[in-house]
Amino acid sequence: MELVSLFITSFIVNNIIFMQFLGTCPFLGVSKKIDTAAGMGIAVIFVITLASVITYIIHYAILVTLELEYLQTIVFILIIAALVQFVEMFLKKSAPGLYKALGIFLPLITTNCAVLGVAINNIIYEYTFVESLVYSVGISSGFLLAIVLFAGVRDKVDYADLPESLKGSAVSLITAGLMSVAFLGFSGLQL
C-alpha cells in the first residue's frame, strides 16, 4: 500500500516536470509532435529506471563502504554517460526496431537532468532498494505523461493567432504554466 501511494505521489502529485522542474530542457525541446514526445518519454523511463538501479547499488556497495560519498556527483554522471552509450550499442545489436524508434533520443538523455536528479534523490530520501525502484518508475512515467499531454496542447497552440513576441518558447512556457496549475490541483490528494 505504501508503495502504491509512493508511485501515485511521484507519478502525479510531485510530477517531475510540473512540480519539480527536472528535465525541462527535453520537455520544451522535443515536444513538437506527439509521437516523438512519446518516443522520448519511453526512452526516459527506460534509462531512468536502469540508471537508478545501478547508481543505487554502486552508491551503497562502493561509495559508502569506502567512505567516498563526496565523489557522488562525478561517479553518478560517469555511470549515466557510460550507461547511455552501452544501452545504445546494445539496442543497435539486439533490438534494431527499438533502436530506430529511440535512436536519436538516447544520446540526448545523458544531459537530461532528470536522470541524475532521480539518482541523487533516491539517496537523499534514503529509499530502500524497492522504494527507489518504484520511485524511479513513477517519476519517469510522470515525465511521459507530461510530455505527451504537452505535445498535444502545443499542436493547437501553434495555430493560434499570437503577438509576434510571444511566439515560440514564450508561449510554450506559459502553456506549461497553465498545465502546472492543473497539476497543482492534485497536491491535496491524500493516499
Added chain:
Amino acid sequence: MNKLKIFKNGVTTENPILVQQVGMCATLAITTSLMNGIGMGVAVIAVLTGSNIVISALRKFIPDEVRIPAFIIVIAAFTTIIDLLMHAYTFELYKALGVFIPLIVVNCIILARAEAFASKNSVVDSIIDGLGMGVGYLVAMILLSSVREILGNGTILGLRILPEAYEPMMMAIQPPGAFILLGLLIGIVNYLSRRKKA
C-alpha cells in the same frame, strides 16, 4: 574578436536563459527568492569560468573522440568543489538549493560553452566568455527571482517593500508562476529586441 565583445555577447546577445533558453531546470525551480537566485547564479559563474579555464588550457591534449566525457569530468569536479564549499560556508543557501547544486553538472550551458568556445579559444578569451555567460545567467536569475519574490511575498531579500495590506500572490512562488513569469519575461525580451531592430 575583442574582449569586450566576447563579454557583452554572453550578457546580452546570447544570454543563456533569455535568448538561448538552455539550463532552464534550475532557473524555474529555485528562483522563489532573490537570495536563491543570486546564490545559484554565482555558483554557475564559478563552475562555468573554472571549467572554461581548465578545458581551454587542456584543449591541445584532449583527444577529439573522448572530449565530451573529458569535459563532463572537469565540470563534475568543479561542481563537487562548489557543492562542498557551499555546504561548509553557506549552509542555509545549500539547503534551499538542494539537489540543484549537484545538477549544475548537467546544466547544458556549461557543456555548450566548453564545446563551442573553450575547446577552440585561448585561456584568457575563455575566462571572459565564462564570466560573460555566467553574468548573463545571473542577470536573468536576478530578474526572475526578484519578480517572483516581490509578487509572491511582498519582500525583496527578506525586506518588506510592499505594504502589509498587500495580499501575496501565492501562485508566483509556486511552480505555475515560474513557468508563466519566465514565459512573459522572454516575451518582453523578444519585444524589446524586435523594437530595437526595427
